[in-house]
Amino acid sequence: EAGVAQSPRYKIIEKRQSVAFWCNPISGHATLYWYQQILGQGPKLLIQFQNNGVVDDSQLPKDRFSAERLKGVDSTLKIQPAKLEDSAVYLCASSLTYGYTFGSGTRLTVV
Amino acid sequence: GQQLNQSPQSMFIQEGEDVSMNCTSSSIFNTWLWYKQEPGEGPVLLIALYKAGELTSNGRLTAQFGITRKDSFLNISASIPSDVGIYFCAGLGYGGATNKLIFGTGTLLAVQP
Numbered sequence: 001e002a003g004v005a006q007s008p009r010y011k012i013i014e015k016r017q018s019v020a021f022w023c024n025p026i027s028g029h030a031t032l033y034w035y036q037q038i039l040g041q042g043p044k045l046l047i048q049f050q051n052n053g054v055v056d057d058s059q060l061p062k063d064r065f066s067a068e069r070l071k072g073v074d075s076t077l078k079i080q081p082a083k084l085e086d087s088a089v090y091l092c093a094s095s096l097t098y099g100y101t102f103g104s105g106t107r108l109t110v111v
Numbered sequence: 112g113q114q115l116n117q118s119p120q121s122m123f124i125q126e127g128e129d130v131s132m133n134c135t136s137s138s139i140f141n142t143w144l145w146y147k148q149e150p151g152e153g154p155v156l157l158i159a160l161y162k163a164g165e166l167t168s169n170g171r172l173t174a175q176f177g178i179t180r181k182d183s184f185l186n187i188s189a190s191i192p193s194d195v196g197i198y199f200c201a202g203l204g205y206g207g208a209t210n211k212l213i214f215g216t217g218t219l220l221a222v223q224p
Contacts, residue, residue, distance in 0.1 A: 004153070033212075042114055042199050042214030043154065056211060091153050100144075100212060102153030 002026065004103035006092050012109045018080035021106045025073070025094030032069055033100070034077050035091040043091055049075065082110045115200055115215035123221045130187040132218045134200030142203035143176050143183040144212070149196045157198075158185070190222045 005024040013019050025032050030051050035043035046065065048056040051072035060067070064083070069075040079086055089105040115136045122130060134143075142161055146154035158169050160176035160183060167174055173186045183200055200215040 040217075042201075042217050044114070044214070045211060048211070093153070099156060099159070102155070104152050107151075 004092055004094055004101050006090075006103035006106055008106055009104065010107050010109075012111060013082055015084055015110050016081040018078065019082055019108060020076050020078045021090050021092075021108075023075045023077070023092030023103060025075070025092070026096075026101055029094035029096050029101075030072070031095045032075050033093045033095075034067055034075070035093065035102075037089040037091055037105070039088070046077070046090075079108075082108075084110050086110050115202055115213060117198075117200055117215040117218050119218060120216070121219040121221070123223070124190055126191060126222055126224050128190055130190055130194075130220060131184065132198060133182060133184045134202075134215045135182045136202055136213075137181070138202070138204065139180040140202030140204050140213075141180070143174070144201040144203065145172075145174050145183070145185050146199045146201060146214075147196045148199060148217075154199055187220075190220075192222050192224050195220060195222050 007022050011019055032049045034046045036046050037043040046060045047067045049069040052069045065079055067077045087110045089107050091102050091105045093100045093102045115134050117134045144159050145157045147157050148154045158167055158174040163176055163180050164178050165176040171188045175184045197217045197219050199217050202213050203210055
């Protein structure tokens, strides 16, 4: 079975610029998650989708972060405008039941 | 956001040694998971625990779901160089219509051949 695909792998932007990340989950996985992992810390949930509906976005900084999951498959996470503290790895995961499968992540550096 | 406390933060051991790490929480979880993360990759699931007191093995790895449901332990026996990585515990709690995976702070393991 193909894994969770994410792109790009790396992105360097200047503060106040915008950036978007893309995720393609495992086929058939209804639940999709975006996590933020700051260096030296464990992943922190940003948003959770069930099919194409948001079920938890309580930790998403909505003034600058947005996410969508069109047609209940692919998802994009956007940051606009980026701040220095947004430098992190952004991980996408999908699940059928309890087994979360993570992608390799996108490493964002904001300078 | 909430994070689970893991200890130790890091371990530097010789090949062949056994390793123990644990994870504690102020909240009860219904499922405990242990992940390993290598540089440049996402976390990979090692072991899942579904019941208080449960002891589960996966090769050289053994994990236990604490009786209080607020802690979990991971042991690695006879460590080898490829065990190097960051180990995360994660608790799965149920809140309303959603389940939420909360990660620990991680334990960095270095194994010297």
